[in-house]
Amino acid sequence: MKTVLADRIRDLPPYLFAKIDELKNEQRKKGTDLIDLGIGDPDLPTPPHIVEALAVAARDPGTHRYPSYVGMAAFRAAAAAFMKKRFALTLDPGKEVVCVIGSKEAIAHFPFACVNPGDVVLCPDPGYPVYATLTRFAGGEPYFVPLRREAGFLPDLDAIPADIARRAKILWINYPNNPTAALATPDFYKKVVAFAQKHDVIVASDLAYSEMYYESPPPSFLETPGAMDVGIEFHSLSKTYNMTGWRVGWACGNATLVGALGQVKTNVDSGCFDAVQHAAIAALSGDQACVAAQRAIYKERREILCGGLAAAGFDVLTPKASFYTLIANPKGTTSIDFAARLLTETGVVATPATGFGAAGEGFVRLTLCADKARLAEAVARLRKLKL
Ligand SMILES: Cc1ncc(COP(=O)(O)O)c(C=O)c1O
Structure with a gap:
């Protein structure tokens, strides 16, 4: 054989x-x-009002058919409203937001939207393994950028060799960070935008832990001046509302990047169950207590x-x-x-x-x-x- x-x-x-x-x-x-x-994986249960919203929606046969590839308009509007309230960002839900089947799905598919064989993808080390593995699946080459304790687990972008920076297509960043729990500063994000502009690199920001903070709320990379020109951000309901099993999140940011991810998804999956999206709307739009x-x-x-x-x-x-x-x-x-x-x-x-x-x-x-x-x-x- x-x-x-x-x-x-x-x-x-x-x-x-x-x-x-x-x-x-x-x-x-x-x-x-x-x-x-x-x-x-949170041991706490999903809040009851979200479970109830799912139960109601699941009983409605209107939710039982194929969902929209990019998500219900109402879900995308709820995600955009969340971004506005939490980060003061104005996004067009039609072009700048796409519903995803958990952020892992979107993180995994994103390289297929922009990586050509031989392209370099800058991945944090240590970092969420999906960035590098799916880069390889898409024919790209991960280049690991070390995160050091003495540098607050922020990558030293100046230390990236010039030939690597020239070949780089995506820079992955993830703050609050898994596994180091580090936070980014607005100043670091400004450096990221400058790096992206200088080397024509896409910034993919993984904000799966945005709501799990103990002091001040972490910013979104997209709040940084110039970020919407170069960036896409991955958000998840998994950790915020104890919904890891539900598989729902969104990607948002630059319309071209969001649109390209949507095109990959259209060819790969058939969207997120509408009833889960209804529950996600209840989560995002409801009381955040x-x-x-x-x-x-x-x-x-x-x-x-x-x-x-x-x-x-x-x-x-x-x-x-x-x-x-x-x-x-x-x-x-x-x-x-x-x-x-x-x-x-x-x-x-x-x-x-x-x-x-x-x-x-x-x-x-x-x-x-x-x-x-x-x-x-x-x-x-x-x-x-x-x-
Ligand atoms: C850094 C990071 N990003 C993304 C994810 C994926 O989360 P989900 O697919 O549940 O949204 C995880 C899960 O543990 C993670 O640690």
Whole structure:
């Protein structure tokens, strides 16, 4: 038989969490009470008014047919209104907003809208793996731009070699950042616009965590002067309203880029279930008190986990946004070994930050997706660890 799999599948980088998964299974078999702080998936339920809106819409046969490829006009208007209220941005919902089946879908399809074989795509390291993997699927070449702790996990755009910048088609940015929880400054965004203009690069900003903040609300890249000429931004309802399973979000920004993404989608998928879009409208247009309440919950959890671990002598990077926190490895340990030790000696599941790229070495990532009692228990167990 000829080789069954395409090169792009065979060439996928090794799955770095395999060792952790294996250890998790071993511990489970032994009956260890695992505290899984490895996965960024909210443990809190979707607010009831959103569930109710879905239930009502799902009972209406009018929602049962193929949806519009780019999303219902009412959904796009609700997303544009959200952008106006939250970021003071005026977007044309007809041309500058497209409904997506979760931001991952849009992030994955975007390279197909603009990357030609051989084009370079600038991807953060550590970063959400989809940027680089789907660049490769589209025939492009990822170039990893390191995010360093000493630089606030912002990329040094001046350090990108001239020949790479010349070949670059897209620059991915993601603030609040996964996995570092870093935030961008308006000044950094200005530098990004200048870089994009100088090198004729598209800026793709991933704002999946825009509403998960503990101090001031993070800005949108699109608020930066000139950004609408070069940028597209990916938004998600997943984390804001605990809707990871619902698969809904939007992309917005420059009309040409949004339109091109819409063209890819038209050829690949058939849109997001109308009833889910109705629920998303209820989420975006309704009372945002549920989001504020959730922020308060994560803030309390942050104090327990980060405060507790810092008091126990860990080098903890307490997040100002997102539900991720990085813990520095003890000296002489790799991220994978540290995560393996945490798992086998304490039953606490952490993610080695190297799973997000080589520059993640030095850290493991924990999430705040467990209740206060479990987080306190995690701290109590980690305190006993001999560093
Ligand atoms: C940085 C980042 N972007 C995008 C996503 C995708 O989220 P969704 O597809 O649920 O909108 C995630 C999910 O964890 C993420 O961490």
